[in-house]
Structure formats: C-alpha cells, structure tokens
Amino acid sequence: MAEVLVKDLFSDQHFAEDEEIVLHGWVKTVRGSKRVGFIELSDGSSMKHAQIVMRSDLENYAEMTKLPLSSTIKVVGTVVYTPDAKQPLEVHASKIVLEGASDNDYPLQKKKHTYEYLRTMAHLRPRTDTFYAVFRIRSLAAFAIHQYLQEHGFTYVNTPIITSSDSEGAGEMFRVTTLDMNNLPKTEDGKVDDSKDFFKAETNLTVSGQLQVEAFALSLRDVYTFGPTFRAEDSHTARHASEFWMIEPEMAFADLHDSMKVSEELLKSVVSYLLKHAKDELQFLNDNVDDDLLDRLHQTISEKFAEITYTQAIEELEKAPVKFDVPVKWGIDLQSEHERYLCEQVYGRPTFLTDYPRDIKAFYMRDNDDGKTVAAADMLVPRIGELVGGSQREERVAQLEQKIKDFNLPPKEYEWYSELRKYGETPHSGFGIGFERLLMYVTGMENIRDVIPYPRTPGNAEF
Amino acid sequence: MAEVLVKDLFSDQHFAEDEEIVLHGWVKTVRGSKRVGFIELSDGSSMKHAQIVMRSDLENYAEMTKLPLSSTIKVVGTVVYTPDAKQPLEVHASKIVLEGASDNDYPLQKKKHTYEYLRTMAHLRPRTDTFYAVFRIRSLAAFAIHQYLQEHGFTYVNTPIITSSDSEGAGEMFRVTTLDMNNLPKTEDGKVDDSKDFFKAETNLTVSGQLQVEAFALSLRDVYTFGPTFRAEDSHTARHASEFWMIEPEMAFADLHDSMKVSEELLKSVVSYLLKHAKDELQFLNDNVDDDLLDRLHQTISEKFAEITYTQAIEELEKAPVKFDVPVKWGIDLQSEHERYLCEQVYGRPTFLTDYPRDIKAFYMRDNDDGKTVAAADMLVPRIGELVGGSQREERVAQLEQKIKDFNLPPKEYEWYSELRKYGETPHSGFGIGFERLLMYVTGMENIRDVIPYPRTPGNAEF
Numbered sequence: 001m002a003e004v005l006v007k008d009l010f011s012d013q014h015f016a017e018d019e020e021i022v023l024h025g026w027v028k029t030v031r032g033s034k035r036v037g038f039i040e041l042s043d044g045s046s047m048k049h050a051q052i053v054m055r056s057d058l059e060n061y062a063e064m065t066k067l068p069l070s071s072t073i074k075v076v077g078t079v080v081y082t083p084d085a086k087q088p089l090e091v092h093a094s095k096i097v098l099e100g101a102s103d104n105d106y107p108l109q110k111k112k113h114t115y116e117y118l119r120t121m122a123h124l125r126p127r128t129d130t131f132y133a134v135f136r137i138r139s140l141a142a143f144a145i146h147q148y149l150q151e152h153g154f155t156y157v158n159t160p161i162i163t164s165s166d167s168e169g170a171g172e173m174f175r176v177t178t179l180d181m182n183n184l185p186k187t188e189d190g191k192v193d194d195s196k197d198f199f200k201a202e203t204n205l206t207v208s209g210q211l212q213v214e215a216f217a218l219s220l221r222d223v224y225t226f227g228p229t230f231r232a233e234d235s236h237t238a239r240h241a242s243e244f245w246m247i248e249p250e251m252a253f254a255d256l257h258d259s260m261k262v263s264e265e266l267l268k269s270v271v272s273y274l275l276k277h278a279k280d281e282l283q284f285l286n287d288n289v290d291d292d293l294l295d296r297l298h299q300t301i302s303e304k305f306a307e308i309t310y311t312q313a314i315e316e317l318e319k320a321p322v323k324f325d326v327p328v329k330w331g332i333d334l335q336s337e338h339e340r341y342l343c344e345q346v347y348g349r350p351t352f353l354t355d356y357p358r359d360i361k362a363f364y365m366r367d368n369d370d371g372k373t374v375a376a377a378d379m380l381v382p383r384i385g386e387l388v389g390g391s392q393r394e395e396r397v398a399q400l401e402q403k404i405k406d407f408n409l410p411p412k413e414y415e416w417y418s419e420l421r422k423y424g425e426t427p428h429s430g431f432g433i434g435f436e437r438l439l440m441y442v443t444g445m446e447n448i449r450d451v452i453p454y455p456r457t458p459g460n461a462e463f
Numbered sequence: 464m465a466e467v468l469v470k471d472l473f474s475d476q477h478f479a480e481d482e483e484i485v486l487h488g489w490v491k492t493v494r495g496s497k498r499v500g501f502i503e504l505s506d507g508s509s510m511k512h513a514q515i516v517m518r519s520d521l522e523n524y525a526e527m528t529k530l531p532l533s534s535t536i537k538v539v540g541t542v543v544y545t546p547d548a549k550q551p552l553e554v555h556a557s558k559i560v561l562e563g564a565s566d567n568d569y570p571l572q573k574k575k576h577t578y579e580y581l582r583t584m585a586h587l588r589p590r591t592d593t594f595y596a597v598f599r600i601r602s603l604a605a606f607a608i609h610q611y612l613q614e615h616g617f618t619y620v621n622t623p624i625i626t627s628s629d630s631e632g633a634g635e636m637f638r639v640t641t642l643d644m645n646n647l648p649k650t651e652d653g654k655v656d657d658s659k660d661f662f663k664a665e666t667n668l669t670v671s672g673q674l675q676v677e678a679f680a681l682s683l684r685d686v687y688t689f690g691p692t693f694r695a696e697d698s699h700t701a702r703h704a705s706e707f708w709m710i711e712p713e714m715a716f717a718d719l720h721d722s723m724k725v726s727e728e729l730l731k732s733v734v735s736y737l738l739k740h741a742k743d744e745l746q747f748l749n750d751n752v753d754d755d756l757l758d759r760l761h762q763t764i765s766e767k768f769a770e771i772t773y774t775q776a777i778e779e780l781e782k783a784p785v786k787f788d789v790p791v792k793w794g795i796d797l798q799s800e801h802e803r804y805l806c807e808q809v810y811g812r813p814t815f816l817t818d819y820p821r822d823i824k825a826f827y828m829r830d831n832d833d834g835k836t837v838a839a840a841d842m843l844v845p846r847i848g849e850l851v852g853g854s855q856r857e858e859r860v861a862q863l864e865q866k867i868k869d870f871n872l873p874p875k876e877y878e879w880y881s882e883l884r885k886y887g888e889t890p891h892s893g894f895g896i897g898f899e900r901l902l903m904y905v906t907g908m909e910n911i912r913d914v915i916p917y918p919r920t921p922g923n924a925e926f
Contacts, residue, residue, distance in 0.1 A: 007616075024716040026682070026887055044684025044715060045616060070887040100858070100888025123675075123879045124886065126682035135683065139619035146609055153470075153508060156602035160917040161624065161668075161691045162637070162706055164924045174625070174639045174661070176668065178695045181638070181647060181655040192644040198637070198695055198705070199924035205624075205639065212586075212917055212926060219489075219589035220598065221507025228624045228690065232641045232661055242661070243625055252507060253487040395563070416586045416926060423587065424489055424533040425563025454623040454675055461627045461662035463675060463879060 001076065007046035009089060015079035023050060023075045023091065024099070026127070029110065032065025039064070041075065041091075047133060047280035051090045052077070058093060069109060070102040070127060115450050122454045122463050130288065133281035134443050134451055137274060141442060142435070144273035145226065145247055148266050154222045154249060159209025161228065164201050165413055172232040173204035174242075205230035208432065210248050211364070211417055214393065217250040217428050218420050224249040226435075234458050238447040239336070239384075241436065243456040250430030256366075256375045256392040259429035260307070260352055263379055263388045267350070267438075268301045274442055275301075290444025296382065297442065299349060305379070306347040309355045313338075316346055333360045339378075339385035350381045363407040364417075365391040367399055377431075384441050390431025397421040464539065470509035472552060478542035486513060486538045486554065487562070489590070492573065495528025502527070502559075504538065510596060510743035514553045515540070521556060532572060533565040533590060578913050585917045585926050593751065596744035597906050597914055600737060604905060605898070607736035608689065608710055611729050617685045617712060622672030624691065627664050628876055635695040636667035637705075668693035671895065673711050674827070674880055677856065680713040680891050681883050687712040689898075697921050701910040702799070702847075704899065706919040713893035719829075719838045719855040722892035723770070723815055726842055726851045730813070730901075731764045737905055738764075753907025759845065760905065762812060768842070769810040772818045776801075779809055796823045802841075802848035813844045826870040827880075828854040830862060840894075847904050853894025860884040 001020045015021060025043030032038070032054065039052040052075055054064055067073070076095040082088060108127055118125040125131045146156065162176050178198040179185065185196040194202045209225035216223045225248045232242065249262060274282060275297060286293045308316070317328040317338055322345075326335045334353075343351040355373040358365075365374035379388035394400045397418055404414050411418075439451040449455040454463045464483045478484060488506030495501070495517065502515040515538055517527055530536070539558040545551065571590055581588040588594045609619065625639050641661040642648065648659040657665045672688035679686045688711045695705065712725060737745060738760060749756040771779070780791040780801055785808075789798045797816075806814040818836040821828075828837035842851035857863045860881055867877050902914040912918040917926050 005616075026889075042682075044680075044682055072887045072889045099890075100884070102887040103885050106886045121879075123678040123883060126679050132682060135620065135679065136618055138621070139613075139617075142619050142621075143609055143613045146606055150602070150606045153468075154602075155599055156605050157598065157916050158601070158605075158691070158708060160706065160919060160924070160926070162693070162919050162924050163926070165926065172641070174641060175644070176637045176639060177644075178635070178637060179644075181640075181642075181644075184644065184647075198921060199919070200922045201924060203924045215586040215926075216589050216598065216916065217507075219505075219507055219595060228621070230625070243623065245621060416584075420586060421563070422566050423569045424535045424565040426489075426535045427562075453620050453679065456623060456625050456662070458661060459663045461623070461625050461664060461666045463623070463626070463628065463678075 005045035006041065006043045006048060006050045009050055009079060009091070010046060010048050017080075018078065020076060020078060020094070021091070023052075023077075025050070025073065025075075027067050027069055027071045027073060027102075029069070030065060030067050032061070037061065037065040039067070039073070039075075039096075041073070042132075047129070047136070047284060051087045052096075053080075053090045053092050054096065055092075058096065060096065060098075063098070064096050067098070068102040068104050068106055070106045071098060072100040072102075073098055115447060119449055119455070126453075129284060131450075133278075133284045134439070134445060135453065136281050137278050137285075137443055138439055138451060138453075140274055140278050141270050141439060142226070144270040145266065147273070148269040149224050149249065152222065152262075154224050155216065155220045157209075157213050157216045157220075157223050157225055158227060159206065159212040159225045161206055162199070162203050163206045163212075164199065164203050165211070173207060174230050174232045176203045176205060207231060208246065208248065210250065210430065210432065213248055213250050214417075214428065214430070215420055217252045217430070218424070218426055221252045222249070223251075236458065238449075239437070239440075241448050241452060241455055241457055244448070244452070245435035247433045247435060248430060250428060252426050252428045254429045255427055256354065256377055256390070256429055259390045259392070259431050260354075260377050260379075263390060263431045263433070264305050264350075264352075266433075267379070267388075270438070271297050271300050271442065285444050293444040300381075303349050306343075306349060306351040308342075308347075308351065308353060310353050310357065310373070311355065313342055313353050316342060320345075331357050331360070336385040339380040340382065343380040343385075344382045348382075350379055350387075352377050352379050361391070363403045363409060364393050364400070366394045367403070375429075379431075381441055384437050387437050387441060388431050388433050390429065392427065392429040395421055395425045395427050397425065468508035469504065469506045469511060469513045472513055472542060472554070473509060473511050480543075481541065483539060483541060483557070484554070486515075486540075487535065488513070488538075490530050490532055490534045490536060490565075492532070493528060493530050495524075500524065500528040502530070502536070502538075504536070504554075510592070510599070510747060514550045515556050515559075516543075516553045517556050517559065521559065523559065523561075526561070527559050530561070531565040531567050531569055533569045534561060535563040536560060537562055578910060582912055582918070589916075592747060594913075596741075596747045597902070597908060598916065599744050600741050600748075600906055601902055601914060601916075603737055603741050604733055604902060605689070607733040608729065610736070611732040612687050612712065615685070615725075617687050618679065618683045620672075620676050620679045620683075620686050620688055621690060622669065622675040622688045624669055625662070625666050626669045626675075627662065627666050628674070636670060637693050637695045639666045639668060670694060671709065671711065673713065673893065673895065676711055676713050677880075677891065677893070678883055680715045680893070681887070681889055684715045685712070686714075699921065701912075702900070702903075704911045704915060704918055704920055707911070707915070708898035710896045710898060711893060713891060715889050715891045717892045718890055719817065719840055719853070719892055722853050722855070722894050723817075723840050723842075726853060726894050726896070727768050727813075729896075730842070730851075733901070734760050734763050734905060748907050756905075756907040763844075766812050769806075769812060769814040771805075771814065771816060773816050773820065773836070774818065776805055776816050779805060783808075794820050794823070799848040802843040803845065806843040806848075807845045811845075813842055813850075815840050815842055824854070826866045826872060827856050827863070829857045830866070838892075844904055847900050850900050850904060851894050851896050853892065855890065855892040858884055858888045858890050860888065
C-alpha cells in the first residue's frame with residue numbers, strides 16, 4: 001500500500017485499478033445519503049481536493065458521513081478515473097480511519113466569511129482555499145525572486161534588523177530595548193540613559209537595508225537583501241502594514257537604466273514563474289477574487305513597460321479630464337490616485353517614472369545636472385500604484401556630503417557611508433520592491449493584511 | 464568592445480587574440496617596474512582576480528602603477544592565455560581609465576588583519592578575500608536551503624518578527640515600543656500603560672517562528688520559516704549573537720524520524736550545493752582558514768549520520784576518559800563540550816541524540832510513553848555541537864493543555880495554539896537550524912560575528 005499525496009493523484013502518475021493507496025488529510029466537505037457518501041479531502045500538497053467516495057457498506061459509514069469539518073482522516077482505497085465527470089478521478093474508500101476529530105464549533109464552516117472576520121483567526125484562515133492559494137503564491141513568488149537573482153549572479157545579503165542608524169533619515173521607527181520600562185536608568189539631566197541599554201545606545205528596527213547593502217555591492221558587485229522592514233506609522237490604509245518584507249537589489253557599475261532593466265525583468269520573471277507553477281492557485285483567484293487577474297499577468301509579461309519623466313507625468317496629469325483629491329503641480333509627491341491614473345488610464349501597463357524632484361526624494365539619490373531633479377525611477381503598476389522605487393546612488397563623495405548637510409542629517413552617523421565612496425567611487429544603482437505590494441498585484445487581494453501570514457498594524461500584533 | 468566580467472574570463476568562453484574587452488573593477492594589488500606593471504583586479508563577480516598587465520607605453524603608466532588600493536578603474540585590453548604560468552591568463556591593457564581614486568589611508572592594506580580589527584569596519588571587510596568567500600557562501604547556502612525545500616514541496620511562510628507571544632515560554636526578549644521613554648504613560652497603579660503603546664499591548668521581537676508556522680503546517684502540510692530571530696541574552700561567546708537567522712521546517716503527518724530524515728537530507732544537500740557552486744570559495748577557506756574544511760564537508764555527504772538516545776549518550780559520557788567542566792548525569796542539559804565529545808570522539812560524524820528528558824525541553828514536545836522523555840532529536844556536528852534541534856509536537860490536546868499548566872505558562876495566551884489541535888489533531892514534527900551555526904560549519908570560521916554581515920551582540924549595533 002503506497003502512501004500518496006493528493007498532488008500525485010492529479011499528476012501524470014497512473015494508478016492501476018486494483019492498486020491500494022493511502023491518503024492522509026483534512027475533511028473539507030462531507031455529505032452522505034443512505035447508500036453513498038462523499039468527502040472532499042485536502043492534504044495540503046495541492047490546491048485540488050481529492051473526492052473520496054464511501055459506500056454504505058463501509059464499516060464506520062454512519063460516523064464518517066457526520067464528521068465535523070477539518071477532522072483528519074486516513075483513507076485506504078483505489079483510484080477510479082472518471083474522465084467524463086467534473087472531477088477527473090475519485091478515490092473509492094475501502095477503509096477510513098478517524099485520526100483527529102475536529103470540534104463541532106469549527107469556525108470555518110462552509111458559508112463564505114468576510115476577510116475581516118478571517119483576520120481575527122490568522123491561525124485558521126490558511127485552511128480556506130483563498131488563503132491556501134495566497135500563501136502558496138507568496139512562497140512561490142519569494143522563491144522566484146531568489147532564483148532570478150541568484151541565476152543572474154546576485155549575492156543575498158542579510159542586512160541587520162536592529163540598527164542604530166536610520167537609513168532614510170526619515171520614517172517613524174520602532175525602538176528596541178531591554179531597559180526595564182518601570183524602572184528606567186536616567187542620566188544626570190533626567191533623561192533615559194541609553195548607554196545602559198542592551199546595545200549601549202538607542203536602537204531601532206530597520207526601515208530599509210539599502211545603505212548597508214550598498215557596502216556589499218561595492219565588493220560583491222550585484223547583491224540584494226530580502227527581509228523584514230518596519231514603519232511605526234499610524235496608517236490605517238489597505239496598503240500599509242507596520243511589518244513588511246522588502247527586496248532590495250543593488251548593483252555596482254550600474255546606472256539608473258541598468259537598474260530599471262533588472263527590476264522589469266525581475267517582475268516579469270516572477271509572473272512567468274507563477275503562471276507556470278501556480279496555475280491552480282491563480283485560476284482559483286481569477287475565478288473567485290479578481291476576474292482581471294490572469295489577463296493582467298499575461299499582459300505584464302508580454303509588453304515592454306512604459307517610461308516617462310516625472311515632468312512629463314505632471315503634464316499628463318494636468319491635462320487629465322479627472323479631478324484629483326490632491327491637486328497636481330510640479331514638485332508634489334505623487335499620490336496613489338495619480339500613479340494609478342498614469343499606469344491604468346494613460347499607458348495601460350506598468351510605467352516607469354524617472355527624474356523626480358530632488359527635494360521629495362531621499363538624500364542618497366544622485367543629483368542630475370539640471371540641479372532640480374535626481375536619477376530616480378519608480379515603477380507604477382495598475383491597481384497598486386508604486387511597486388518599485390529605485391535610483392542611481394550619489395557616488396561623488398563631495399556631492400554626497402553636501403547633500404547630507406542639505407538634508408540636515410548628522411554627518412557623523414553617515415561617515416561610514418561616505419567612506420564607501422572615499423575608498424573608490426563606483427557608480428551604483430538599486431531599487432526596492434515592497435514584497436506585499438507585489439503579492440497584491442499577483443493575487444488580486446486588495447488588502448495588505450490578506451497577503452501577510454500574521455499582519456501587524458497599529459493596535460494589532462496578535463499571535 | 465564587449466563589457467565582460469572577471470568570471471567570464473575564467474569560464475569556458477574563449478576570447479580571440481585581437482578581441483578588445485572592457486572590464487570594470489577594484490584594484491586589489493598593484494606593482495610596477497620601469498617597463499611593466501601589474502594590477503590584480505576584482506570586479507565582485509568571482510573569487511578570482513584578473514591579472515592586468517600594463518606596459519610602460521601606456522598613456523598614464525606612471526599614475527596607474529601608483530594607484531591607491533581599492534580604486535576603481537576601467538580597463539580596455541585583450542586576453543592573453545598563459546597556460547604554463549601560475550595564472551591561466553592575463554589581460555594586456557591598451558587603456559586604463561581611473562574612475563574613482565581611493566584615498567591613501569585605505570585601511571585594508573595588503574598586510575593581514577585580525578578578524579577583531581575587521582569587525583570594526585563591517586562596511587569594508589567584504590572587500591577582503593576571506594569575507595568575500597564567507598558572504599558568497601552565506602548567499603549560496605541560503606539559496607540551497609530554499610531550493611531543497613521548494614523542490615520537496617515545502618511552502619515558505621514569513622512568520623512575524625514583532626510578536627505579543629513568547630513561543631518558548633522562556634528566552635530573554637527585546638521589547639519593541641513607540642512609547643516616549645522620557646515621558647511614559649502610566650496606569651493608575653504607576654506602571655507603564657502598555658495599552659497606549661503602538662500595538663496596544665506589550666510586544667517583543669520573536670525568538671522563534673515555530674508556533675506560528677505550525678498553524679500553516681496544519682493546512683499546507685510541509686512548510687518552513689527562514690528569517691531573523693532574536694535573543695536578548697548577555698552572552699559574550701563566539702557562538703551567540705543577539706540577532707541571527709533560523710530555518711524552521713514543519714511537517715504535518717510526520718513523526719520524529721520523518722523530521723530527522725529531512726534535516727539530514729537538507730544538510731547534505733546544502734553541502735553538496737556548495738561543493739559544486741562555491742569551489743573557489745571553499746578552496747580559499749580550506750587553504751587559509753581551516754585546513755580540515757573540505758575533508759569535513761566531503762565526509763558529511765558520504766556517511767549516514769549516527770543516532771543514539773540521550774540516555775545512551777549519558778552512558779557514553781560517563782565512561783569517557785575525559786574530565787568535563789560540567790559533570791555528567793542523567794537529566795542535565797548537555798553542554799557544547801559534551802556534544803562535541805560525542806560527535807567528534809565517539810562517532811566521528813554528525814550524530815542525532817533523541818528522547819531527551821521532558822523537563823529540559825520545551826513544553827510543545829510530544830511526551831513519550833515512559834513519562835520521562837520527549838520525542839526530541841538534536842543533531843550534533845563536529846566543531847559546533849548542536850546544529851539542529853527538532854521534535855515531534857504534542858498533538859494531543861489534553862496532554863498539551865496539561866503541559867502548558869505544568870510549565871506554568873498562561874493558558875489564555877496559548878488558546879490559539881491549542882485550537883490547532885482542537886480542530887483536527889494531526890501528528891506533526893519539525894526542527895530548527897541556526898543558520899549562522901551552519902555557516903560556521905561550512906566555512907570553518909570560528910566566531911559567529913564573522914559569518915554575519917553586520918553582527919549584533921551585547922553593546923554592539925553599529926552601522
């Protein structure tokens with residue numbers, strides 16, 4: 001008797017009529033009449049469920065047709081192919097063993113639940129088909145990213161999570177401490193004595209690994225981080241979480257267009273990987289969550305992305321027959337409404353915006369010769385807005401140090417960052433992708449909380 | 464003129480005598496006489512350096528032979544194969560352009576530096592050959608882990624970093640907060656009012672994703688986490704860091720031996736991957752850091768690991784002709800000295816110890832029928848001691864709830880964890896690998912600080 005997985009049943013493997021197989025799994029649905037009963041069985045190996053057919057002469061037939069959902073069972077049976085039926089095959093059970101009975105109050109009964117309700121049970125929602133599909137895609141997308149980058153010679157670098165520096169010179173951060181909050185050590189002037197803290201200094205959770213990964217690009221050439229980042233912003237939107245993952249590739253001897261090219265290829269390769277390896281999951285989400293999903297993904301890989309400058313974008317937006325909540329003029333930080341208008345209405349596909357105003361972008365971006373703009377490029381995508389933010393980095397040490405001053409950053413803290421240039425200036429560029437935004441794009445889910453296993457948002461760090 | 468990488472020069476690709484190529488890279492060494500000069504050039508694409516030959520008729524010959532180390536240059540030249548020389552090829556330069564001059568005070572001059580000194584410049588040490596090798600291996604090992612698990616049907620799950628639960632019921636944790644430490648909100652009884660904190664509760668950095676990933680195993684069957692974990696212990700050893708990465712696979716419908724089998728196969732597959740894809744790096748480390756490295760790695764993949772019970776191990780240790788610092792008796796938590804004695808002296812290879820005393824292991828491990836031990840298995844490896852810790856999880860809800868009481872844990876906090884059983888008990892097992900310990904094993908580095916890009920230890924969170 002061979003132990004098999006549900007995915008084996010739906011693979012090329014053929015099972016003979018008299019070949020006894022064993023399956024273990026969870027009961028997804030169950031129904032039975034006097035003479036015959038059916039269990040849909042999931043064992044986690046596939047989006048598909050196995051249809052188990054029980055005849056009333058099964059030893060424990062009555063009990064099995066009344067199983068609470070989510071009970072675990074062992075099924076012994078044979079495969080019967082049914083090419084003319086909705087299901088291509090059934091498993092005719094000769095024996096079913098109840099391994100773990102679920103309680104009758106199992107909260108995920110057959111009826112549809114709202115995503116809000118399911119968020120209150122992050123430990124159980126992976127048992128639903130929708131979240132099964134989303135979290136399989138999350139895993140496959142992460143691997144596709146690693147695979148693309150590794151195959152292209154990139155080195156994966158784990159930049160630190162706890163940090164004493166603030167890489168953006170902005171962004172609200174979470175403090176990390178082991179001080180006893182009920183008995184804080186104080187300095188003479190009555191302030192908290194950070195020198196008594198675990199790291200003998202104030203430390204925070206990282207908002208980006210970019211500055212730290214640049215140091216590795218300036219030795220290993222093409223590198224990337226892929227890890228969690230944090231923002232302590234009191235945002236309650238569907239697009240913001242307090243904890244999220246970022247992919248940050250960084251390339252030495254590369255200019256802005258090299259970086260844009262890699263980001264476009266990377267996105268296309270992830271989408272292609274999913275279209276190949278997550279067929280069932282994407283089809284399910286297309287049928288049940290976002291009926292535009294498959295079209296959008298196929299279009300993403302088939303067309304060259306558009307490219308315009310920020311200045312051209314402002315001109316497009318100024319002549320748009322649309323009233324935006326935030327009025328458009330040169331110098332504004334574009335909002336999601338503007339970004340989506342451009343890539344959805346004007347260009348109808350992912351669109352790069354380049355050469356943003358110097359004053360609205362980070363200090364490390366390379367100044368263009370016009371004195372007004374920087375060599376930055378964001379990739380905007382339909383439904384999401386900004387998916388990728390990238391730039392060429394300021395490699396000229398004099399300009400960098402001036403900019404650190406202009407942005408009122410403490411030069412002492414950025415000394416090591418300047419030294420990366422002092423010891424061999426190298427043109428280099430990179431970009432950051434918000435992993436969860438990418439997942440919203442490739443799953444059709446509309447709330448970032450629904451693509452994160454255990455989402456963290458203001459007021460919520462349960463589990 | 465083709466832009467090429469140093470790795471291309473050492474690949475199967477052949478370059479014709481008159482084919483002009485362009486290289487960009489960093490000057491690793493430079494020397495010159497009146498008539499001829501040499502630059503060793505690294506461009507980050509390979510452990511190998513390209514030997515650049517300059518003749519004195521080169522336009523800027525004098526300047527180029529005096530370049531400060533770590534300057535970046537562009538070289539135009541042709542490839543000359545030298546099969547009889549130490550270097551299989553040279554690049555004869557027709558033109559060299561200085562792109563970024565390094566300062567003369569570049570701290571990594573040719574002489575050997577101690578690892579301690581290099582740790583003070585985590586941003587520059589990747590420019591040394593040793594750390595280049597270590598961090599390339601770190602990246603390749605991470606990918607090998609993902610690849611093995613994905614190919615075996617495992618789903619990658621990003622468990623939360625910020626958490627309100629303490630998965631081990633032990634371990635010192637870092638607090639995460641946005642409260643103003645100089646102006647803390649207080650409750651009526653004078654304590655810090657955690658309900659005013661960002662997440663409206665006390666939150667900490669995770670010590671393990673295991674409990675959270677179990678929820679996913681009970682739907683997706685075979686899953687894993689691979690992310691940063693944290694311990695706020697005041698340890699100053701060469702084996703402990705405050706921030707480190709863990710791989711935690713978890714499998715449903717799997718017992719302890721299934722889990723041990725996967726951990727052995729996973730380790731062997733990582734080592735095989737490195738022997739294939741990090742040849743130059745491993746050879747360099749074998750020649751310069753640990754001359755036993757390659758032998759150890761080849762042995763790791765060639766033999767079945769040993770397996771004994773904890774009780775047998777205690778008997779071995781009791782009859783050992785060695786005086787241990789911590790005396791041996793049944794019930795002790797084994798120390799590194801004991802672990803290394805067993806796998807180095809007694810078995811001479813990686814060794815599983817199984818069935819540890821219940822009282823020294825975590826609450827979630829499955830009780831054996833003897834009432835004294837649990838279904839746990841640690842993998843001990845030479846030079847390191849414990850590399851993997853695994854167990855079958857207690858899936859029986861009554862036993863689990865009793866154990867939560869026995870271990871004095873707050874039942875309310877573990878309600879969701881019990882519910883994973885209540886809604887369909889499923890035998891399941893898993894293990895955790897400390898990624899940095901694995902890296903010490905496969906690089907020969909002896910201090911955990913030297914396998915982490917930016918190590919965090921008590922008193923140190925620089926960069």
